[in-house]
Amino acid sequence: MSRDASKKLRRRGGAKEAGETRRLILQAAQHLFAAHGYRAVTTRQIAESCGITQPALYKHFADKQEVYTSMLLLEVAQVKTALERIVQREIPVAERLRLAALYLLNNTHHDIGMMTHDMSNELRKEAQEMIERAFIEGLVQPLASLFENGMHRGLIRSSSQGGVSPMMTALLFLNSIDFFASQSSYELVSEARQSVAEQARLIVQLFLHGVTQESQQKENKNVL
Amino acid sequence: MSRDASKKLRRRGGAKEAGETRRLILQAAQHLFAAHGYRAVTTRQIAESCGITQPALYKHFADKQEVYTSMLLLEVAQVKTALERIVQREIPVAERLRLAALYLLNNTHHDIGMMTHDMSNELRKEAQEMIERAFIEGLVQPLASLFENGMHRGLIRSSSQGGVSPMMTALLFLNSIDFFASQSSYELVSEARQSVAEQARLIVQLFLHGVTQESQQKENKNVL
DNA sequence: CCTACCGATCGGTAGG
DNA sequence: CCTACCGATCGGTAGG
Numbered sequence: 160m161s162r163d164a165s166k167k168l169r170r171r172g173g174a175k176e177a178g179e180t181r182r183l184i185l186q187a188a189q190h191l192f193a194a195h196g197y198r199a200v201t202t203r204q205i206a207e208s209c210g211i212t213q214p215a216l217y218k219h220f221a222d223k224q225e226v227y228t229s230m231l232l233l234e235v236a237q238v239k240t241a242l243e244r245i246v247q248r249e250i251p252v253a254e255r256l257r258l259a260a261l262y263l264l265n266n267t268h269h270d271i272g273m274m275t276h277d278m279s280n281e282l283r284k285e286a287q288e289m290i291e292r293a294f295i296e297g298l299v300q301p302l303a304s305l306f307e308n309g310m311h312r313g314l315i316r317s318s319s320q321g322g323v324s325p326m327m328t329a330l331l332f333l334n335s336i337d338f339f340a341s342q343s344s345y346e347l348v349s350e351a352r353q354s355v356a357e358q359a360r361l362i363v364q365l366f367l368h369g370v371t372q373e374s375q376q377k378e379n380k381n382v383l
Numbered sequence: 384m385s386r387d388a389s390k391k392l393r394r395r396g397g398a399k400e401a402g403e404t405r406r407l408i409l410q411a412a413q414h415l416f417a418a419h420g421y422r423a424v425t426t427r428q429i430a431e432s433c434g435i436t437q438p439a440l441y442k443h444f445a446d447k448q449e450v451y452t453s454m455l456l457l458e459v460a461q462v463k464t465a466l467e468r469i470v471q472r473e474i475p476v477a478e479r480l481r482l483a484a485l486y487l488l489n490n491t492h493h494d495i496g497m498m499t500h501d502m503s504n505e506l507r508k509e510a511q512e513m514i515e516r517a518f519i520e521g522l523v524q525p526l527a528s529l530f531e532n533g534m535h536r537g538l539i540r541s542s543s544q545g546g547v548s549p550m551m552t553a554l555l556f557l558n559s560i561d562f563f564a565s566q567s568s569y570e571l572v573s574e575a576r577q578s579v580a581e582q583a584r585l586i587v588q589l590f591l592h593g594v595t596q597e598s599q600q601k602e603n604k605n606v607l
Numbered sequence: 608c609c610t611a612c613c614g615a616t617c618g619g620t621a622g623g
Numbered sequence: 624c625c626t627a628c629c630g631a632t633c634g635g636t637a638g639g
Contacts, residue, residue, distance in 0.1 A: 180624090195504055198422045202618060214620080215624050223618065272496030272565065280419055306594065315594045323585055328594055334562040335555055341496065361547055369593040370530065370539045370552055404608090426634060438636075439608050447634065 181219045183209040188230045193268035197227055197277035227277070228286045231269070232293055238266065239297030246301045252309040253363060256332075259302060260359035263336045270341035271333055302329035328366070335362050405443045407433040412454045417492035421451055421501035451501070452510045455493070456517055462490065463521030470525045476533040477587060480556075483526060484583035487560045494565035495557060526553035552590070559586050 187208040191200045202223050206213040220226045245258045274294075278287050306325040309315040316322030323331075339358045353361070411432040415424045426447050430437040444450045469482045498518075502511050530549035533539040540546030547555075563582045577585070 196420075196422070196500060198420070199504055201616080203616090212625060213618085214626085217619070218624070270496060272494060272561070273500055275565075276420060276497055280423055309594075314596055316596050320596070321588070322594060323589065327585075331559055331562060331589065334558060337496070338555060338558040341499075361551075364545070365547065365555065365590070365593065367593045367595050369589065369591045370533075370546060371591050372538055372540050372544070425632080427632090436609060437634090438610085441635070442608070 177219075180209070180211065184211075184216065184219055184226065185230045185233060188226050189234060189268060192227060192230065192277075193270075196273050197281045202226075224282055224286060228282065228290060231274070231290055234269065235290075235293045235297040238263070239293075239301070241266070242298065242301040246305050252305060252312075252314065253367060255305055256302075256366070257359050257363045259305070260332075260336060260362050261355065263298075263333070264340055264355045264358055267336065267340050270337040272337060273341075298333060299326060299329045302332055305329075332362070332366055335365070401443070404433070404435065408435075408440065408443055408450065409454045409457060412450050413458060413492060416451060416454065416501075417494075420497050421447075421505045426450075448506055448510060452506065452514060455498070455514055458493065459514075459517045459521040462487070463517075463525070465490070466522065466525040470529050476529060476536075476538065477591060479529055480526075480590070481583050481587045483529070484556075484560060484586050485579065487522075487557070488564055488579045488582055491560065491564050494561040496561060497565075522557060523550060523553045526556055529553075556586070556590055559589070 184205060187205050188200075191204055191208065202216055203213040205226065206216050216226070220229065241262050242259055245255055245262060248255055248258075274290075278290055282290070303325040306315060306328045310317050310322070310325060318324055339355075339362070408429060411429050412424075415428055415432065426440055427437045429450065430440050440450070444453065465486050466483055469479055469486060472479055472482075498514075502514055506514070527549040530539060530552045534541050534546070534549060542548055563579075563586070
C-alpha cells in the first residue's frame with residue numbers, strides 16, 4: 160500500500176474509524192477485565208492497549224462503568240446466540256450438553272464469580288440489573304431448557320423426585336465450567352491440565368451420573 | 384468492676400492487648416476482604432472497624448498483604464481442623480460428605496474464586512505459594528481422602544473406570560460449595576434461597592448420583 | 608497508639 | 624484525538 164493510499168484511507172475513514180476504535184476498546188477491555196477484574200484495570204491500561212490516550216476513551220464511553228457493561232453485554236449476546244443454536248440441535252441431551260460445555264470452555268473469558276463480585280460492588284444498580292438479566296437470558300436459560308428437556312423425557316429427576324430445578328442445575332453447571340476456565344492457579348493439581356475436550360466430557364459425566372460406580376447405584380443407600 | 388481494677392487491667396494489659404488488637408484486626412479483615420476482595424478494602428476501613436487509626440495497623444502488620452495472608456492462613460487452619468474431624472468419623476461416606484458441606488456452607492466466608500484471583504494478582508509469589516499450599520492441605524486434601532475412601536470401597540469410579548481423580552473431585556466440590564456460599568446475587572433464581580441444610584444435601588446428591596433418573600441409569604447410553 | 612503528611616495513582620475534565 | 628491538569632484516595636512513613 161502506497162503512502163497516498165494509506166493517507167486517503169486514514170482521512171476518509173475518520174467517521175468509520177470511530178466505530179472501529181470503539182470496537183478496539185471493547186476488545187481490549189474484554190481481555191483486561193477478564194484477567195484482572197474491574198477494580199484492578201485502569202482506564203489508562205485500556206487506552207494504551209489500543210493505541211490511544213486515556214482521555215480519548217471518554218469520546219466513546221461516558222465512564223469506566225459504561226466500558227465494562229458494554230463489553231459484558233456484547234460478550235453475553237455472542238454466547239447466547241451460540242448456546243441457543245447448540246440447544247436446538249437434534250442430538251441426544253448429553254451430547255448437546257457436552258457441546259455447550261465445550262463452547263463455554265473455549266469462549267468464556269470472564270468467570271462468573273468475579274463478574275458477580277464486580278457487578279455488586281462496583282456498578283450502579285441499573286447496570287447491575289441489566290447485566291444480570293442478560294446473563295440469565297443468555298447463559299442460564301438455554302442450559303436450563305436443556306435440563307428441562309431431559310426432565311420431560313423422564314431422563315432427569317424432577318423436583319418432586321428429589322431432583323434440582325433446571326435453572327439451579329444450569330447455574331451449578333456454569334459454575335463448574337468457570338472452575339476450569341479460570342484455572343489460573345491450582346497448578347499443584349496435575350489433573351487440572353487436561354484438554355478442553357476432556358474437561359467438557361468430565362463435567363457432563365459428573366452432572367448426569369455423579370461419581371458413583373454404576374454397578375453400585377442400587378446398593379448405595381445401604382453402603383455409602 | 385471498679386475503675387481501679389479497670390485501670391489496672393488496662394495498664395497491666397498493655398502487652399496483652401497487643402495480641403487482642405491483632406485479633407480484632409484479623410477479624411475485621413476477614414469480614415471485609417471476604418465481602419469485597421483485597422483491592423476494594425482499604426487499610427483505613429480495616430482500622431476504623433476495630434477502633435484504631437490507619438497508621439496503627441502497621442504496628443501489628445508489616446503491610447496490607449501481611450494482614451490478608453495472616454487472616455487467610457488463620458481461617459484455613461480452623462477449617463482444616465473441623466474437616467479432618469468430620470472425615471475421620473465412623474459414618475457412611477455420603478453422610479461425612481454432607482457434614483463437610485454443611486460445615487463449609489456455614490463457616491466459609493471467602494469464596495475460592497475471589498481468593499485465587501486476589502492471590503495471583505495482588506500478592507507476592509512467596510505469600511501466594513504459602514496460601515495455596517495451606518488451601519490444598521487444609522480444604523482439598525481432607526475432601527479428596529473422603530472420595531478416595533469411597534473409591535477404595537468400590538463405591539466411586541476410579542480414573543481407570545472413566546472417573547475423576549479424588550483431588551479434582553474435591554476441587555469441584557469446593558467450587559460448588561462456593562456457589563451457594565457467595566450467592567450475593569442470583570436473586571432472580573428463587574431456588575437459591577434454600578436452607579443451608581438443603582443446599583448441603585443437594586450438592587452431595589449431585590456429586591454422588593448426578594441429575595439422572597435412577598430408573599433410567601442403565602438405558603441412558605442409548606436414549607440421552 | 609496518635610497527628611500530620613508523603614508520593615503515586617486513580618477516574619474524569621478543560622480546552623483545543 | 625491530544626496535552627495538561629484536577630480532586631480524591633490509596634498504601635505507607637515520620638515523629639512523637
